[in-house]
Amino acid sequence: VSTQSTGSSGINAEYGGLRHLNVGQIAEENNCYDGEDEVLECKVLDEDKVIECMTPIMEKGGNVVDYHGSDFFDEDWFDIIFCLRTDTAVLAARLEERQYSEIKIKNNLESEIFQILLEEARESYEPDIVHELQSDSIADQESNLNRIQCWMKNWLTDNSG
Secondary structure, X not given: OEOOOOOHHHOOOOOOOOEEEEHHHHHHHOOXXXXXXXXXXXXXXXXXXXXXXXXXXXXXXXXXXXXXXXOOOXXXXXXXXXXXXXXXXXXXXHHHHOOOOHHHHHHHHHHHHOOHHHHHHXXXXXXXXXXXXXXXXXXXXXXXXXXXXXXXXXXXXXOOO
16 A cells, blocks of 8 residues: 555565556556546546456455555455555655646645555554555665565465465
């Protein structure tokens, strides 16, 4: 779970047989949209259709889900949730570099300032499975990757057989 541009794209879930599920890609491939947000200039996600598309894959287990929100997923889908956070100055620079519109930058910065995605995760899932990771620098991202890979290795060991 992360605000746009907090560093989640550097985390590769293809580790030891786990499947990486990019929700944006699944939505795009299956036309899981319910219109367009003209202010933010983006498609509006049809969460029910996304759940419908993901359920058969999620029921098999062994998935890492990558998305910028978590509150609409089934609670029993996840053993752990990592929420990536970024300092707002760093985030603003990343969003400007990606040439986001002023309103999208403002929206993403407010989301990060008010910890919207972190709070959604904490309210939607057992608090002990939600972990906040800082992602301001390459060193942070490498540390996060190592931490997540260590967790995945332990999960695979605990769930093999």
